[in-house]
Amino acid sequence: MALTRDEVAHLAHLARLALSDDELDSLATQLDVILGAVARVGEVAAADIPPTSHSVPLVNVLRPDRLVPSLGAERALAGAPAAEDGRFRVPRILDEEA
Amino acid sequence: MGDLTRMTAADIASTIASGDASAVEVAQAHLDRIGAVDPSVHAFLYVDEDGALAAAQRVDEARSRGAALGPLAGVPLALKDVMATEGVPTTCGSRILEGWRPPYDATVTRRLKEAGIVILGKTNMDEFAMGSSTENSAFGPTHNPWDLERIPGGSGGGSSASVSAFMAPLAIGTDTGGSIRQPASVTGTVGVKPTYGGVSRYGLVAFSSSLDQAGPCARTVLDAALLHEVIAGHDPMDSTSIDAPVPAVVAAARNADVTGLRVGVVKELGGEGYQPGVEQRFREAVELLQSLGADVVEVSCPHFGYALPAYYLIAPSECSSNLARFDAMRFGLRVGDDGTRSAEEVMALTRAAGFGAEVKRRIILGTYALSSGYYEAYYGQAQKVRTLITRDFATAFEQVDVLVSPTTPTTAFKIGERAADPLAMYVADLCTIPSNLAGNAAMSVPCGLSPDDGLPVGLQIMAPTLADDRLYRVGAAFEAAMTERLGGALIEKVPAL
């Protein structure tokens, strides 16, 4: 199941992490070890067991459609790395997403 | 009146209420203590001296006006740096949030303030709560007051160290896989992970949403209960918050009695890999409970052996998504924005520079476990194991009222000792993880010093979902018996710093 550096590089791209080649190599090795350990979950016969996504037995938690005051542009932008004209300034965007 | 920093939270509150000391005096005493010992412990990432004194001042003013004071009014507290505090730095132990001051308070923060609790500052932690030693903090490790060369547990090592070093009588931790209980265990303090959904997660910077739960850290079971009541309760800002009355934990801590209580020893949590001194103290603890009138039986939870691997799939998967928002666009660190690079490149450079090795490791692991083709074998299967572990608990709780185990397989290890081996580090949470996966309540309470190294050992008590009060009933009874056996509280044995 050994992970290749290319596979780790693909994961790093999906996760937006600009990792160095050294980091990719050491992560590939470490992930092999960790995956080997966690793959043990596969030993459990659980074909007919429903998965648990939430440990609270709640459903239909809804809020009324009622207005709450906004943070306001000034406070919203106070922590921004860069702002311009009341907006968050970000580096150029490559392509439209879905 | 003795040293204000050696008092319990309950005693500090009554001292303030009676006027024997002002809240400002109490706050100042703790700030002085922090100034004296924190350079060697490094429990705090930020000490909010002005904020603390102002909050204390407000309590004193309220008292002089004759206003009713809450049961913890004026009591100082150390807040884990994972909890949002309006206008006060919140870093989660990460470079990527260095200097960020949230524009809002977490619900827990707000409840603490409303209760008149004085927040001294923000405590150190493993970056984004990922770790068991606080060595993964971007701002340097915290040292265990029992032995400064050792880890104070993690991820909430700053909180446990601040309480055990008498810098604060109370602290808030968060527990995703044991991050309250394991640090409590290795620092000789009390730590509680409430039932999932018992304490609001709004404003708790998420590591693993379905597992994270905030809870109290204290030096006594009663203090933990008092804090538990302040922070618990339904919050409409958190969809997973349980809309039910808070279990009567303070009453339970005051009416400690285990006569006739059925206590189950989890067969699977012991044996190979457990330090002999830890196992010895655990056995003695069980005997002590028996001598107090509890009925002890052995209980099997056959799937607990799969809890650790399931956890190391679920938590990284959720974290890979939760941590995506740290992208240099709206807040926090931005690296490499030279006017030519794209947003995508700046995101990747910032995240590479701003996250530490453990965080990156878990993000990559989680990205892998969720990716198409692997989801069913990893994340999907882990969620099924989670169901089986929940069923193990349900079956066990048909036979017994509470379950017990050691909190952690070993006492505090040396700083650096496990740093190079992630798997060795992960094992520290072996006993605590099942309750995170199932969502039920659990506590660690001190059960002595290990004979092999003289370091604290914790007894873990686990109760069913929403039966948090049982933890306090058992914990307080056990604590009283231990104190009597030792001729004083265990925490008094912590070396002077």
Next chain:
Amino acid sequence: MSLTYDDVVARYEPAIGLETHVELGTATKMFCGCATEFGGEPNTQVCPVCLGLPGSLPVTNEAAIRFTVMIGLALNCDIAEWCRFARKNYFYPDMPKNFQISQYDEPLCTNGYVDLDVQGEHVRVEIERVHLEEDTGKSLHVGGATGRIHGATHSLVDYNRAGIPLVEIVTKVVPGTGALAPEVGRAYVTELRDILRTLGVSDVKMEQGSLRCDVNLSLSPAGSGELGTRSETKNVNSLRSVERAIRSEMVRQGEVLSSGGRVVQETRHFHEDTGRTTSGRSKEQAEDYRYFPEPDLVPLAPARDWVEELRAALPELPRERRMRFAAEHGFSGRDMVAMSAAGVVDLVESTVAAGAPAADARNWWLGDLLSRANADGVDPSALRITPAHVARVVALISEGALTATLAKQVFAAVQETGDDVDAVIEARGLKAVGDVDALGKAVDEAIA
């Protein structure tokens, strides 16, 4: 190879599919209490939740769930007994959390249909799913040509729109429409718009982006019964564009195929100015969105009796209404198609309610008044002339107080001033003097 539309239709069979995103008209956002109003100053309708600040958590808006179930019911869907939100993970600067809370394999509504009448033919468009998700923020691209993303030096982001509830309505593939495919596409989106408007769940303003359409299209050799490789055209933001985009994409794919080429599975962008699509991102390498159940939200389990209550409370839907209306007033199928296409069904109905005979109401709205609206480039409902005005004019004509020619002058004056009919007649001295037969003849000429 250059082909005409007729050539393409002769050789290939189109299969269309439509994905429509609709911003719901709730007062607040999907997961927080911020306002949804369009056109606010940037970043004035934001909070920790919709900015995706660390520690914030979503809480679902009850009205958004109710509206979505209503849409599902109106589209004849099954309503899930239990379903969850999921996280769709991908990075984009206008998406605050870098995941979108959406629904994946457990949509709220599934398996519905919409019945259409297209040029006298009944067409059933089947609905695959209706699910709920959150909208993204809006970016302003600076430094490039005319606000285009290409060549920009940086972008400015406004998160007011981030977190507005979006309903995504996805059709199954609609085969067998042949030459009518563009009209079917347009009729579907028109019908959908009218249904949503009737339900009162959205203001469905395509020009403000509250209804946005993606068109999937593939061609296969006529009679082959296969499905070809499809393209997904985005940015189709008016009814007319839906029709034009399908038509132009059919011709483009037809030309590719007939010259021996291969249609690439990709995203394309529709340009209003040229009426053509251009290539966007190739979708050959499937995105890996790493969907998983949203742990911050608990499941939805719409109670059956609540769903039935909503079903019982649904207003009369456009098609039912058209059928009832046609039967009541003796309109033919062709009349109904014409009135629907012109968007005057409501106006005719109100005019009848105000006392005018149905045929007169139809004739005026499809005749003089529609021309007037078209000349002004507005929807007939946007005229200052109202059904009450029309009913009054019709009454005066039948009394012999107005001729058709005078009536047109009256309408011109009403449109200009907004005054009522009698005031206009008084002010301008537009009284009829001719005999009744001449009047009738004039009316016939006017609306022929």
